[in-house]
Amino acid sequence: MEKVFALPNGEELVASVLGPGEGRGTGAAQQETYSFLTRPFDPWMVPAEGGFLAEFLAGTHDPSLADTMLVGRIDGTVVGTAWHGTSRDLPEMGGYGFVFTEPEQRGKGIAQRLTELSIQGFWKVGGQVSYLGTVNPVAQHIYEKHGYRHYNGLTYRALRPGTDADTFDEEFFGRAGDGEVRNMRMGDIGAYTGLVMLLEPSEWIVRDYTEAMFYAPPAVQASGCLRPFFNSMTRHTAIEANAWKVLINDRGRMVASANLWAPGHAPVRANATMEFQAAPAYVDRAGAVIEAALEHAAAHDVRAVRACGVSDGRLAVLREAGFVEEVVQPAALDLGEGRADVTVMRRDLG
Structure with a gap:
């Protein structure tokens, strides 16, 4: 056209x-x-x-x-x-x-x-929410004319006209069954971006350590938008061991994710780093998607997986998934008004 x-x-x-x-x-x-x-x-x-x-x-x-x-x-x-x-x-x-x-x-x-x-065009096919990233004030003004509003750091989002912005996240990512695990797909670019940008759980400071995505407002908010997806998908598709599993609820919506990557070089490829996210209504199901990613990794000769956390809630999910504390990095994160320790958790796969 x-x-x-x-x-x-x-x-x-x-x-x-x-x-x-x-x-x-x-x-x-x-x-x-x-x-x-x-x-x-x-x-x-x-x-x-x-x-x-x-x-x-x-x-x-x-x-x-x-x-x-x-x-x-x-x-x-x-x-x-x-x-x-x-x-x-x-x-x-x-x-x-x-x-x-x-x-x-x-x-x-x-x-x-x-x-x-x-x-x-997106609204015509049934779109509910669209995300973009920008730090350019001129671009921000252009996007705002068409419904995009500031959301998290440099991320803006546009909600379908008539949608209540205050209740959207809670309702859209709400509980609808326990969900099923599948592989991440390219068509999930919007769904994953929406998940990793969620403002809740607000105490989960670490969202994606590998991509430097943290959330501790007002000083620390999202520093990326679509780029974390592109980078993670590149790692996922480049090496077979690099699992990326997601949890899809009964409405077809992504509510949790776990992706890991191991370097392709022989001396270190048995060691992987894992990132994971979960909507508040599905924190109790984060373990299922984590376990699926770990099973994939173990089948491809990964022997140890590490993940980082700061908040008690995120660390609790890792402990429930069989991770143990390996080391604490004192004052490793600068949160603007203070610093936070980063705990590195480890799970051996055999």
């Missing part, structure tokens, strides 16, 4: 909205978009993001993802891009990223129009 916008300066912006499976490949058009975004002479994204961007443009990503690529052109030249990804099976939660406007073209309303097309 193409939509033409008359810009304030008299130019025309032609916006191509490429839905799932549309306009994908490895030809000149896709390469132009890839080069525009990755900026080989002025890179702004991490390698994991660039790798997945190539898959999205080529259409070779796993089929659980339903993504929309938006490309804006003036006089046939790419001047702006945006991307939105959600689950093909249950398009409730999404992630918005790869938003970039050619520096010389900024101020014309290009990103504003692409954002409008993106979020309106």
Whole structure:
């Protein structure tokens, strides 16, 4: 689909909205978009993001993802891009990223129009919440025009019009059965981002130690948005031992996650690091998804797994899962108004 916008300066912006499976490949058009975004002479994204961007443009990503690529052109030249990804099976939660406007073209309303097309398209397929990350005040203003509001650190979210922001998390991630464990999928990008960004359990300071995701407001809040997912998925797909299991409740919503990664080098690959999250209503089920990840790791010759915690609640989950205290790192986390000890827990797998 193409939509033409008359810009304030008299130019025309032609916006191509490429839905799932549309306009994908490895030809000149896709390469132009890839080069525009990755900026080989002025890179702004991490390698994991660039790798997945190539898959999205080529259409070779796993089929659980339903993504929309938006490309804006003036006089046939790419001047702006945006991307939105959600689950093909249950398009409730999404992630918005790869938003970039050619520096010389900024101020014309290009990103504003692409954002409008993106979020309106998401609402049409049943979307409930979309997440993005930014520290740019100008970008924040653009996103706010289309329903995005500050949520956690640099993360903004847009809720479906008419949704109560004060009760959304508790209701959306509420208890609905004990849940079933499965592998993480690319289509879970919005669901995982929503889970790791939750403001509760508020006492869980450590959200993802590997990705430096902590929560101790006001000084310490989310320092990433979609990037932790891309980095973790890269590690998960690169090495077979790197399990990533999630708990899905009876409504089809992700309510807990456990992912671990072991270096691929022979001398140290038997040692893995684990990260885990759980919605408040499913803290009691975190052990199930942790155990599934550990079973996968043990089957692939991982012999020891470590995880970090600060709060009693998070450490209690690890103890219940068979982890024991290995070492305490005094005052290892700077929380702004004080420092916190980090406890490293360990479980031997045999």
